[in-house]
Amino acid sequence: MAFEVTILGNSSASPTLNRHPSGQYISICDHHMLIDCGEGTQMQLQRYKIKKSKLSHIFISHVHGDHILGLPGLLLSMNLMKHEQPVHVYGPKELFEILDTFFKHSETDFTFPLHYIALDPNASEIVLENLYFRVKSFPLFHRVPTIGYLFEERFTLKKLNVDQCQKLKVPFTHFNDIKMGKDYVTPEGKTIRNEELTFPSTQPISYAYCSDTIFDERVIQSIEDVDYLYHEATFMHDKLDRAIKTMHTTAKQAGIVAKKAKANQLIIGHFSSRYEDLTLLLDEAKSEFPLTQLAIEGTTFILE
Amino acid sequence: MAFEVTILGNSSASPTLNRHPSGQYISICDHHMLIDCGEGTQMQLQRYKIKKSKLSHIFISHVHGDHILGLPGLLLSMNLMKHEQPVHVYGPKELFEILDTFFKHSETDFTFPLHYIALDPNASEIVLENLYFRVKSFPLFHRVPTIGYLFEERFTLKKLNVDQCQKLKVPFTHFNDIKMGKDYVTPEGKTIRNEELTFPSTQPISYAYCSDTIFDERVIQSIEDVDYLYHEATFMHDKLDRAIKTMHTTAKQAGIVAKKAKANQLIIGHFSSRYEDLTLLLDEAKSEFPLTQLAIEGTTFILE
Numbered sequence: 391m392a393f394e395v396t397i398l399g400n401s402s403a404s405p406t407l408n409r410h411p412s413g414q415y416i417s418i419c420d421h422h423m424l425i426d427c428g429e430g431t432q433m434q435l436q437r438y439k440i441k442k443s444k445l446s447h448i449f450i451s452h453v454h455g456d457h458i459l460g461l462p463g464l465l466l467s468m469n470l471m472k473h474e475q476p477v478h479v480y481g482p483k484e485l486f487e488i489l490d491t492f493f494k495h496s497e498t499d500f501t502f503p504l505h506y507i508a509l510d511p512n513a514s515e516i517v518l519e520n521l522y523f524r525v526k527s528f529p530l531f532h533r534v535p536t537i538g539y540l541f542e543e544r545f546t547l548k549k550l551n552v553d554q555c556q557k558l559k560v561p562f563t564h565f566n567d568i569k570m571g572k573d574y575v576t577p578e579g580k581t582i583r584n585e586e587l588t589f590p591s592t593q594p595i596s597y598a599y600c601s602d603t604i605f606d607e608r609v610i611q612s613i614e615d616v617d618y619l620y621h622e623a624t625f626m627h628d629k630l631d632r633a634i635k636t637m638h639t640t641a642k643q644a645g646i647v648a649k650k651a652k653a654n655q656l657i658i659g660h661f662s663s664r665y666e667d668l669t670l671l672l673d674e675a676k677s678e679f680p681l682t683q684l685a686i687e688g689t690t691f692i693l694e
Numbered sequence: 695m696a697f698e699v700t701i702l703g704n705s706s707a708s709p710t711l712n713r714h715p716s717g718q719y720i721s722i723c724d725h726h727m728l729i730d731c732g733e734g735t736q737m738q739l740q741r742y743k744i745k746k747s748k749l750s751h752i753f754i755s756h757v758h759g760d761h762i763l764g765l766p767g768l769l770l771s772m773n774l775m776k777h778e779q780p781v782h783v784y785g786p787k788e789l790f791e792i793l794d795t796f797f798k799h800s801e802t803d804f805t806f807p808l809h810y811i812a813l814d815p816n817a818s819e820i821v822l823e824n825l826y827f828r829v830k831s832f833p834l835f836h837r838v839p840t841i842g843y844l845f846e847e848r849f850t851l852k853k854l855n856v857d858q859c860q861k862l863k864v865p866f867t868h869f870n871d872i873k874m875g876k877d878y879v880t881p882e883g884k885t886i887r888n889e890e891l892t893f894p895s896t897q898p899i900s901y902a903y904c905s906d907t908i909f910d911e912r913v914i915q916s917i918e919d920v921d922y923l924y925h926e927a928t929f930m931h932d933k934l935d936r937a938i939k940t941m942h943t944t945a946k947q948a949g950i951v952a953k954k955a956k957a958n959q960l961i962i963g964h965f966s967s968r969y970e971d972l973t974l975l976l977d978e979a980k981s982e983f984p985l986t987q988l989a990i991e992g993t994t995f996i997l998e
Contacts, residue, residue, distance in 0.1 A: 430733060453796075466760075487795055534801055
């Protein structure tokens, strides 16, 4: 079951020509989602050939401009395309007052059901759950109410042993059931055990999104043992004063969070526009947590 | 006196990778302004090396997303740069409720005086006037209250005859006065007439911005005899029904407006993303008004 994260923006508040404000595209088993939606996200989706028509769930961390100012335009463009499927937007309640004020005055009638789900930024709760994965919210610690999101696969489809299925004459109409873990019963009533028809499952994967937040150990309990941790790393550690004042994290601190949370891998982003050479931030995070990568725009991380 | 218009966006509501939503940078005699500010305008300013720190006046036509969704982000970026000079934003009153709702929830404190000037979309009035130019608003006819803007030079500086000034020993500290049309009086009390020290002035230039609007002859009285007319041309004339339904103009109609208004030149923009080949729109407008150009992004029109 594919679990992929594509980086649409890795800049903090001031974008540059090559670095856009926050946005990530998440795909889990044919569910297509966004986390945050900074200005220009709809163009970034075009650039990386991701169809906005597939998006069904949009998770917003907080209402600072670099995390939300692309959302009204994205929804308007979906509307102009006569999108029909429901779109669910999750975020702090303030987000919906901002959207409503704009959509009221721009006199927008949506062609699709647009559902707002206001989350409690102080709570940890399951906000979306289906057969394949769940999404939990948890508190981050920033200048305005801010929410982190944890995506957890619940279950991974098994990989079919096609040769074995053909040999045992299993009709392809049963393949989905078998990938889900079911045994196959022949027309003659004989049960073929699932293990004979599949390769072993991979382990379910988890992904946590932490942006924006000051370094605060309370975050760690929400993301303990996560497989992939995306964490903001706005500044180098020599700008710790600035990080504290603006309630952001340094690259070194992002590494410490990953280490303390016993994450498997760390991806850092939300870089201040003052850093042209991002390897400085990477090296600093790696000094605490070697398995760190940069959230380079256009990169798709295949989580496995 | 330089009067320049740079096209930042020429797309209608759905942007493409190469065509951005509406935005124009206007420079008149060291006054730096914007008309409309669609999503991505701050990045377009960077792309075309226009300093946002110079902007002092921003004129918004209406509150559809493709005309305003870049404005909060632009103002936030100016704020992060610790901009200090006042910024004046003009537009329909609904704009300011949208901005205020966002700035309230994002808890933004501005480092510079941000002045809102709510305009009556049904009135024609002078909204800005100084020694060099004036800006008039006028009604357009769209689905929400929409304002056109007419920029008129009041006065053009004279070009100094430097050789003559040197020959007559005019101190350079008097050059600005002479460019403004004043005579020079020597220390001995002799008056040298301005005509001896300058070349003749050029004629003051006017520029009108008409986007978005249905074809409506009432617009013509507001822009009569304008030198340069920017007019939206969202559709080809074979989509007249769609233009009427959405209250937009066809390329042919834009040409007719220019002709009836006795404009000198026409610039068309706000193109539907369905048109990859813009020369089709250009040719259609030219069939009514030969002196038509396309608003190609990054083009600076030097109005003279």
